[in-house]
Amino acid sequence: MGLITWARTRSPWLIHFNASSCNGCDIEVLAALMPRFDVERFGAILRGSPRHADVMVVTGSISMQVKDRLIRVYEQMPEPKFVVAVGACACGAGVFQKCYNTHDGVDKVIPVDAYIPGCAARPDAILDGVVKLLKKLGY
């Protein structure tokens, strides 16, 4: 594999986007960064700006208010970019099916590369999902 792919898969920079989540998955995403689970050993760090990010981690059931923002942030990420949907709400609608202000999953709004189910998705599952995505990219 080329140098660039090697660099990309060994240091995926993440951006986390809360698309009207109950915060359950968000605190588990955070726990994945903490010393017990430590996703940073895979080279992943959390960044503030989408312009620096390779992978967007999305949680939540995407309310109307947040949908346009999500699309805008996705468009601001440089190629190649990947999206990971964390949690039952982001993968499908989760428990919020048939609510008037939610969408049935992130893939109805932007393309998704990896789905991590769970309500809330455990930090170990998040690590597993991130590693599987990296393997798919050629890690």
Add this chain to the structure above:
Amino acid sequence: MGETEEFIIPIGPQHPALKEPTNFMIKVDGEYVVEAKARPGYNHRGIEKAMESRTYIQNLYLLERVCGICSICHMTNFCLTVEEAMDLEVPARANYIRTIMHEIERLHSHSLWLGVAAHEIGFDTLFYYIWRDREIVMDLTERISGNRVNKGMPTIGGVRRNISPELIRDIRKGLDAFEERIKYYKSLILRENTILNRAIGVGILTPHDAVALAAVGPTLRASGIKSDVRADDPYLVFDEIPFNVMTHDGCDVASRVIVRCDEMLESINVLRYCFEHMPDGPVRVKVPVIMRVPEAETVCLWEAPRGELIHYLKSTGGTSPYRYKIRAPTLANIPAVQKMLVGNYIADIPIIIAAIDPCFSCTDRMTFVNVNTEKSWVWDSEQLRRYRKKWYQQNS
């Protein structure tokens, strides 16, 4: 007058502890905040409407996900509200187990917050240490209920799992270890100048304003007001447990930190009392899966980690609630936070907002307007944090 330019800068709750996004519109004069207005609602999912077309048991699982951090609060309060409408008596052991889950949730929520507050102040090492120790509580939660976040323990009629004596022994050990760590962090916070400089005198909320603006929880208690639903309107077994309401007179961010540390230590005492006095017996009375609740109206209050939670049920005898209203504590604290921000430096905005323990990621995006030049700009939280770091380096 200057021209008005607006830079829409990409958002991104870039810090993970972000809970739900909201938008703040801030008017500034130089480096001081003159006015602040919050625009919540990004997390509105239409839960109250959805509840009207689901059965009570289905609603139990929907309510658990109103907030992932205080899932037990919403779930158990729903059970209490419905049980009161049905005039259903729950076994004593079930109420003790519910109290145990309630206080363990308070421990996990406050320690989560303490780590986030450390991060907002700029003390990331402390953030990582606290969250490592928080895993003690998460492990206990998992052993009791089977899950870390959405525990699913309470049900209408009691709780779904029992706690064995062996488990209680292990929980006690875990709590002893956690208590040592919290005492250490509290003493650290009280003597570490880097923290005190950024927390003392910042974000003042006078007792008069706290009451007039209907603030709740530690935000209210840090302004010296002794008000706690567990003491004023006891639910579960709080009428039997001797416990102290923690207050502090400082009215600032440092007081809110101290109140939460004290509450964690007090919760550990409450848990120990529960282990000593929990009676034997069944943990649940059976109710039909599709049950009808007689015509009734009930209001139940609850002291969530963030403050007073209120649920209102109106039932007309059907299998679904006719109307269910939930008011989560953070909404009650928004008028107070808008008041608290006025007169403070821009650099202090993140910690002031974080000090009410918001169940929203307030620092999703902020719009600033300079009242003198009429120039406006938008920052996301990363920019605000960088500004804060630079400002404190130059002004300390």
Add this chain to the structure above:
Amino acid sequence: MEAPEDHVKIVEELRETIGSENLIAWKIPRAKRIYVSVKPEKLRDAVKHLAGKNFEHLSTISCVDVGDGIEVLYHLTRQGPGRGITISLRVKTPMENASLPTITDIMPGAVLYEREVHDFVGVIFTGHPDLSPVMLPDKWPEDVYPLLKKWKIEDIKKRLSEVGRN
């Protein structure tokens, strides 16, 4: 269940202030819970009276579509001596042109709750500084008040896709 004496006294004092003809009904289902129905014209006087009796904390304002009108409940809690009692003050407005006077000058903490009630059932609070949406998204169609019984969830979703918001 025998209603506690001090609870009955609270209702009697309220009746004296606003007048018997304006206090439509009351019930005390258990200790620490009082429900009182008053006429909308006397809402502000009732809130002022209760605030003066230490019912200073407004927990929330809830609203229900009861078919022939909208019931708005103000849940006030006592924080001082005799603390812990919650009194739910009920007022009813007709469905058409539903409106009530604001209480934000008496209780500044009501500012967001009144906006929320307006969002969900369309009650106009006269005198409120800013009734813009607080819970619903900015681009929400104005004629849709989600918590009215006439709006089913499927109809709301259909309306949202009609106006291209979905």
